[in-house]
Amino acid sequence: xxxxxxxxxxxxxxxxxxxxxxxxxxxxxxxxxxxxxxxxxxxxxxxxxxxxxxxxxxxxxxxxxxxxxxxxxxxxxxxxxxxxxxxxxxxxxxxxxxxxxxxxxxxxxxxxxxxxxxxxxxxxxxxxxxxxxxxxxxxxxxxxxxxxxxxxxxxxxxxxxxxxxxxxxxxxxxxxxxxxxxxxxxxxxxxxxxxxxxxxxxxxxxxxxxxxxxxxxxxxxxxxxxxxxxxxxxxxxxxxxxxxxxxxxxxxxxxxxxxxxxxxxxxxxxxxxxxxxxxxxxxxxxxxxxxxxxxxxxxxxxxxxxxxxxxxxxxxxxxxxxxxxxxxx
Amino acid sequence: xxxxxxxxxxxxxxxxxxxxxxxxxxxxxxxxxxxxxxxxxxxxxxxxxxxxxxxxxxxxxxxxxxxxxxxxxxxxxxxxxxxxxxxxxxxxxxxxxxxxxxxxxxxxxxxxxxxxxxxxxxxxxxxxxxxxxxxxxxxxxxxxxxxxxxxxxxxxxxxxxxxxxxxxxxxxxxxxxxxxxxxxxxxxxxxxxxxxxxxxxxxxxxxxxxxxxxxxxxxxxxxxxxxxxxxxxxxxxxxxxxxxxxxxxxxxxxxxxxxxxxxxxxxxxx
Numbered sequence: 371x372x373x374x375x376x377x378x379x380x381x382x383x384x385x386x387x388x389x390x391x392x393x394x395x396x397x398x399x400x401x402x403x404x405x406x407x408x409x410x411x412x413x414x415x416x417x418x419x420x421x422x423x424x425x426x427x428x429x430x431x432x433x434x435x436x437x438x439x440x441x442x443x444x445x446x447x448x449x450x451x452x453x454x455x456x457x458x459x460x461x462x463x464x465x466x467x468x469x470x471x472x473x474x475x476x477x478x479x480x481x482x483x484x485x486x487x488x489x490x491x492x493x494x495x496x497x498x499x500x501x502x503x504x505x506x507x508x509x510x511x512x513x514x515x516x517x518x519x520x521x522x523x524x525x526x527x528x529x530x531x532x533x534x535x536x537x538x539x540x541x542x543x544x545x546x547x548x549x550x551x552x553x554x555x556x557x558x559x560x561x562x563x564x565x566x567x568x569x570x571x572x573x574x575x576x577x578x579x580x581x582x583x584x585x586x587x588x589x590x591x592x593x594x595x596x597x598x599x600x601x602x603x604x605x606x607x608x609x610x611x612x613x614x615x616x617x618x619x620x621x622x623x624x625x626x627x628x629x630x631x632x633x634x635x636x637x638x639x640x641x642x643x644x645x646x647x648x649x650x651x652x653x654x655x656x657x658x659x660x661x662x663x664x665x666x667x668x669x670x671x672x673x674x675x676x677x678x679x680x681x682x683x684x685x686x687x688x689x690x691x692x693x694x695x696x697x698x699x
Numbered sequence: 700x701x702x703x704x705x706x707x708x709x710x711x712x713x714x715x716x717x718x719x720x721x722x723x724x725x726x727x728x729x730x731x732x733x734x735x736x737x738x739x740x741x742x743x744x745x746x747x748x749x750x751x752x753x754x755x756x757x758x759x760x761x762x763x764x765x766x767x768x769x770x771x772x773x774x775x776x777x778x779x780x781x782x783x784x785x786x787x788x789x790x791x792x793x794x795x796x797x798x799x800x801x802x803x804x805x806x807x808x809x810x811x812x813x814x815x816x817x818x819x820x821x822x823x824x825x826x827x828x829x830x831x832x833x834x835x836x837x838x839x840x841x842x843x844x845x846x847x848x849x850x851x852x853x854x855x856x857x858x859x860x861x862x863x864x865x866x867x868x869x870x871x872x873x874x875x876x877x878x879x880x881x882x883x884x885x886x887x888x889x890x891x892x893x894x895x896x897x898x899x900x901x902x903x904x905x906x907x908x909x910x911x912x913x914x915x916x917x918x919x920x921x922x923x924x925x926x927x928x929x930x931x932x933x934x935x936x937x938x939x940x941x942x943x944x945x946x947x948x949x950x951x952x953x954x955x956x957x958x959x960x961x962x963x964x965x966x967x968x969x
Contacts, residue, residue, distance in 0.1 A: 565839075566835070567818060567835075567838075570811065570814060570815055570818065571815070571818055573804065573806070573807060573811075574804050574807070574815050574818075576806075577804035577805060577806050577807060578802050578803070578804055578805070580766075580798070580802045581798070581802035581803060581804060582787075582804075582815075583766070583785070583786040583787050583790070584764065584786060584790055584795070584796050584798070584802065584879075585790055585795070585815045585816055585818055585819065585878065585882065586787050586788075586790035586791045586818055586819035586882070587787055587815075587818060588785070588787045588788075589787070
């Protein structure tokens with residue numbers, strides 16, 4: 371096989387794996403949008419916040435250290451212990467559930483029956499509040515996140531492909547693990563929503579609020595549940611992204627990459643979020659490799675996803691898998 | 700609850716008061732949708748609320764099911780005064796309902812829709828559900844049994860796996876009834892169960908309502924503005940007009956009530 375084709379395959383594979391992360395963030399959006407019609411702008415920041423909290427807990431950092439020191443004249447920064455990764459993940463999840471509860475109790479409850487744009491604005495406010503809170507609690511420096519996931523080039527793929535094609539593919543172990551975990555997560559979510567009581571209640575709420583109430587489903591409970599699940603998805607995305615490129619505030623920008631993913635896949639479809647993420651991830655890498663770098667001076671990855679989504683919007687506004695919106699007159 | 704139960708001419712037992720509505724007044728802004736209305740629903744009976752369009756029948760049903768909270772008056776259920784509640788809490792107390800404009804989960808299959816009716820009966824913890832084990836599994840199977848029985852009873856076996864969105868209107872109405880029935884309600888509320896149906900479908904639905912009452916002993920309160928259907932179906936009838944109660948009694952009594960004749964039957968409508 372010519373080198374150019376081999377490179378392209380390698381780029382495609384890497385793009386697909388980057389797409390898994392986009393898909394994870396997009397998945398969080400879809401879950402909340404389906405259940406409550408709220409476009410949660412804060413989903414990306416939730417991933418950042420989850421990752422920050424995880425690192426903070428693992429390192430035994432004192433939350434709000436700066437504030438505490440200023441108010442009490444102390445000088446505390448660390449508890450002096452470290453917490454094992456699994457326990458820290460569990461604790462972070464507790465924090466995310468608490469956040470889900472607080473959002474519903476303090477914000478969304480007061481905005482029931484408001485028009486979507488109001489709810490959207492509220493989530494923008496929420497996003498920046500959460501970013502500020504993360505900064506206040508854990509500090510703004512870039513942190514290293516290591517929960518023990520394997521990292522570095524996968525030797526087996528490298529040597530196998532080298533033997534076969536005379537060119538070894540560079541595939542990061544972390545990307546493989548991320549793909550596996552994402553697959554397990556999505557399978558789990560689908561099984562949960564199809565075969566359990568809460569899952570059925572969740573689908574019921576997503577379908578018709580009034581009918582859901584009439585069969586005894588508490589909307590506020592379901593909303594806390596769905597925000598908690600979105601928090602869990604955010605945590606997983608945060609761990610992957612953090613392990614890959616460190617926990618830093620630019621992490622919240624991945625939320626913006628989830629937008630074109632959603633436009634492509636549809637705002638209400640879980641498979642859409644996955645497929646959309648993969649297409650965007652693969653598309654932008656491949657475009658950069660085939661067109662961007664040789665002809666356009668590179669850096670096309672910044673805008674390619676958005677332009678692709680724009681083209682898509684023109685021809686299929688509901689996305690690949692979204693429900694067609696028909697307004698009866 | 701004093702026992703003043705009696706047996707009807709067709710051999711059904713009507714028990715004591717199940718639901719008692721006392722001096723209910725409901726306002727929307729300055730408009731009084733319900734004006735100082737009292738009536739009761741007794742265990743085992745079929746109780747109809749009739750009246751011309753805009754009489755406040757649906758508002759009344761929404762008060763009973765907790766979708767509206769009246770400004771004045773008391774709702775008594777099973778011998779206790781009910782505090783203001785959310786609709787889902789009312790549902791969990793054993794009051795199931797259908798809607799005038801059908802509120803089904805369109806994207807879900809018939810079976811899944813009817814299964815949602817069982818949600819109030821399921822107690823397994825989320826953890827055991829997450830791993831689909833033990834109690835959760837037993838519960839799911841027990842619920843499936845009840846649900847299959849209801850599906851058989853309402854003769855919708857052939858569409859079990861069909862997404863509801865694809866069904867014709869008459870069948871949707873039946874699926875909605877099945878969902879409400881799956882909850883094994885103490886009180887079943889039907890909001891215009893025959894609206895928009897042809898004669899044949901109306902006859903089918905009437906038969907189902909009578910059979911449900913007979914077979915499961917379910918207490919039923921229903922709204923209808925087709926007078927003829929109601930008279931054959933119900934044990935007692937409340938007549939509403941412009942938010943007021945203008946008649947209450949057996950179909951025979953109501954039919955001969957001068958005020959009812961004037962306000963409702965006397966005026967041309969439809």
